[in-house]
Structures are given as C-alpha cells and as structure tokens.
Amino acid sequence: xxxxxxxxxxxxxxxxxxxxxxxxxxxxxxxxxxxxxxxxxxxxxxxxxxxxxxxxxxxxxxxxxxxxxxxxxxxxxxxxxxxxxxxxxxxxxxxxxxxxxxxxxxxxxxxxxxxxxxxxxxxxxxxxxxxxxxxxxxxxxxxxxxxxxxxxxxxxxxxxxxxxxxxxxxxxxxxxxxxxxxxxxxxxxxxxxxxxxxxxxxxxxxxxxxxxxxxxxxxxxx
Numbered sequence: 355x356x357x358x359x360x361x362x363x364x365x366x367x368x369x370x371x372x373x374x375x376x377x378x379x380x381x382x383x384x385x386x387x388x389x390x391x392x393x394x395x396x397x398x399x400x401x402x403x404x405x406x407x408x409x410x411x412x413x414x415x416x417x418x419x420x421x422x423x424x425x426x427x428x429x430x431x432x433x434x435x436x437x438x439x440x441x442x443x444x445x446x447x448x449x450x451x452x453x454x455x456x457x458x459x460x461x462x463x464x465x466x467x468x469x470x471x472x473x474x475x476x477x478x479x480x481x482x483x484x485x486x487x488x489x490x491x492x493x494x495x496x497x498x499x500x501x502x503x504x505x506x507x508x509x510x511x512x513x514x515x516x517x518x519x520x521x522x523x524x525x526x527x528x529x530x531x532x533x534x535x536x537x538x539x540x541x542x543x544x545x546x547x548x549x550x551x552x553x554x555x556x557x558x559x560x561x562x563x564x565x566x567x568x569x570x571x572x573x574x575x576x
Contacts, residue, residue, distance in 0.1 A: 397436065403478040406442035410479070413446025416555065420451070427454050429548055431556035432458060434458030434537035436504070437471030444494055445476050448487045454555075457495045459538035461531050462505040465496040496529055500538040506530045508571035511537045516565070516572075528561035530566045 359366055369378050383393040396402075396485070430447075440458045447456055460468065472494045473547040480487060494557055502509030515536040515552060516527045527533040539556060542548045567573075 446545025
C-alpha cells in the first residue's frame with residue numbers, strides 16, 4: 355500500500371502508535387474541510403457499516419448454499435482485527451444462520467477493543483435497517499493468543515500452518531490474517547475444543563499477495 359501511495363505521490367502522515375490513528379485522521383479531515391475539501395475517512399480495514407454489510411450478505415449466501423448442498427456447518431472460523439468482518443458475520447448469523455457457532459481468531463487489536471467495535475458497527479447497521487436484534491458480548495467470540503509477537507509479525511506456528519495448508523490443499527494463506535487464524539483452528543482441533551467429526555467452515559478472507567512480503571521469514575523455514 356505504501357508503494358502505491360508513493361506512486362500516486364500522496365502525502366503520508368505517520369503516527370507514533372496505532373492508538374493515535376483515529377484522532378490524527380479526524381484532525382487531518384477537519385483541516386481539509388477548513389480548506390474547502392471533502393475528505394472521507396476510511397478506518398483500519400475499511401471497518402464501517404458499509405464494509406460490514408458485505409459479510410452480512412456473506413452469511414446469507416453461506417446459509418443458502420448450505421441448504422442447497424444439504425450441509426450443516428457447526429463452526430465458522432475467521433480472522434478478526436478491525437471488527438468489520440466480525441460485525442457483519444455476527445449480524446448475519448442472527449439473521450440467516452443462527453445454528454452455526456462463530457469464532458473470530460484475533461490477529462491485531464485486543465479482545466475488548468474488538469468486541470466494543472463490533473457492538474458499535476452492528477448497532478449502526480441495525481439502526482440503518484430498522485432492526486432490533488439483541489447482540490450481547492457473549493455473541494462476539496474473540497480468541498486470543500495466536501498472533502505471535504504482534505500484528506503482522508511472523509511466527510513459527512503461522513509459517514507451519516501456511517505450509518501445511520499449501521501442501522495438503524494447494525491453498526495459500528496470507529501471513530497476517532488467515533495464516534494466524536489457521537493456527538487458531540489447528541489448535542482448537544488439537545485440543546478437541548472442536549471435535550474431529552465437526553463440519554468446520556474456514557473463511558479465507560483474501561490477502562494472498564502479502565505472502566511475497568514474507569519471503570525471508572519463509573526462507574528460514576524452507
């Protein structure tokens with residue numbers, strides 16, 4: 355993304371920590387408004403009610419396909435970080451697939467922050483659609499302990515998981531999100547938190563090209 359920004363010759367503002375991003379974006383947006391411009395703030399991960407809507411419809415599609423294929427999924431496992439994906443899935447489950455158990459594998463922000471953001475986005479979606487569905491914190495499962503030293507930081511477990519799925523299934527997982535979510539899924543199965551005869555749906559949320567940025571990390575293991 356930085357390379358694309360540099361090609362476009364845009365001005366990049368750096369912050370000291372991720373916790374400063376939101377406030378700084380709002381400050382810059384206000385400055386641009388004062389100049390007569392029309393800024394649009396895109397939060398981390400595009401996690402807005404509009405972005406989350408895609409995953410509400412994802413759950414609708416999964417429910418329809420499950421019925422057509424006569425398959426009932428017991429679990430849906432997916433990476434969660436900036437909350438947009440999980441917000442859409444949580445609301446979509448309520449609307450279209452209430453019997454499935456959904457588990458987000460944390461890959462970035464802390465559990466409490468993700469839960470709060472999911473609640474905020476689902477509330478905005480419900481207000482937009484005039485819905486009144488009860489969503490409690492217990493509906494928002496965020497499992498921590500699988501992202502290693504930090505966001506985007508490669509871990510041995512992630513590298514092993516990416517290699518395993520590539521070699522067994524011919525599917526490449528990105529190292530930042532899906533690779534670490536797969537670490538979580540493998541651990542849940544190995545500890546029998548998810549039983550071997552369960553039907554598990556794993557959401558591959560994309561990002562495959564990111565694997566090329568981790569060539570050195572994989573080279574050490576190859």
